[in-house]
Amino acid sequence: MRRLFLAAAAAVALAAPVLAQAPAGPAGPNTWNVDTAHTSAGFSVKHIMVSTVRGTLGPVKGTIEYDGKSIDSLKADITIDVSGINTGNASRDKDLKSGDGLFEVAKYPTVTFKSKRAIASGPGAFKLVGDLTIHGVTKEVTLEVEGPSAPIKQGPQLRTGASATATINRRDFGLSYNQMVEATPMVSDEVKITIDVEATKRGS
Numbered sequence: 389m390r391r392l393f394l395a396a397a398a399a400v401a402l403a404a405p406v407l408a409q410a411p412a413g414p415a416g417p418n419t420w421n422v423d424t425a426h427t428s429a430g431f432s433v434k435h436i437m438v439s440t441v442r443g444t445l446g447p448v449k450g451t452i453e454y455d456g457k458s459i460d461s462l463k464a465d466i467t468i469d470v471s472g473i474n475t476g477n478a479s480r481d482k483d484l485k486s487g488d489g490l491f492e493v494a495k496y497p498t499v500t501f502k503s504k505r506a507i508a509s510g511p512g513a514f515k516l517v518g519d520l521t522i523h524g525v526t527k528e529v530t531l532e533v534e535g536p537s538a539p540i541k542q543g544p545q546l547r548t549g550a551s552a553t554a555t556i557n558r559r560d561f562g563l564s565y566n567q568m569v570e571a572t573p574m575v576s577d578e579v580k581i582t583i584d585v586e587a588t589k590r591g592s
Contacts, residue, residue: 420452420548420587422466429468429499429583433558434576443481445499446472452587454536454548459514462506462536466583468499490563496523504528516552522561529554531583546591552583 429445450466471493473484485493503518509532516531535550558564558579 416453418453418455418461418589420454420589422448422450422452423547423586423588424449426586427584429581431579431581433579436574437576441475441480443473443475445470446474448583448585452585456539459506459508462503462514462516464501464503464516464518466501466585468583469497470499471497490558491523501529501531520554520556520561522556523563525561527556527560529556541591544590545588547586547588549584549586552585553580555580 424447427448429448430442431445432440432442435441446469448466448468450464452465453461453463455461470491471485473481473491473493475481475484484490487494500521501518503516505517507515507517509515512534514533516533517528518531519526520529531552531554533550533552536548537550539546539548541547556579557577558575559577563579
């Protein structure tokens with residue numbers, strides 16, 4: 389009996405990872421998947437108020453709901469892996485990722501955006517209002533979006549794209565250095581975020 393119990397327990401243990409990795413149900417007909425290989429998230433910030441430092445945040449994943457007709461139908465759920473921060477300077481990147489830096493990536497490895505509503509703002513443009521979470525802090529922000537582009541078919545898939553920008557105050561999200569650094573205007577409070585998205589879904 390004991391052997392039977394242990395065998396059953398082992399079977400459950402072996403099956404658990406498989407069950408945990410089982411894919412979710414099929415996506416709906418209006419679900420677009422972010423193409424991570426062709427999507428990027430970047431930021432720019434003033435350094436000592438005289439120059440602009442630019443960088444990328446890391447791989448972007450997520451889904452977008454859009455019926456291809458009404459902007460009102462558009463919803464986005466995006467996750468950015470900020471452990472991939474790259475400003476072209478290894479020392480600065482290490483500093484930004486560290487526990488004493490702005491992002492503390494070991495504790496807060498991702499930035500997320502979950503939309504609440506979309507508002508048309510002119511031909512080929514709209515505003516996407518949603519919750520942005522950075523460094524464990526969530527604030528409502530408005531993304532200014534250009535797009536989406538007219539879908540094109542590539543093999544069995546449809547592809548579309550859009551670009552979104554927003555300017556945030558880093559202090560609102562607890563992004564700050566130690567008091568000594570913050571006592572001098574080394575880095576501006578305003579940070580501009582840009583997300584260039586390419587998304588795909590299976591064509592009809």
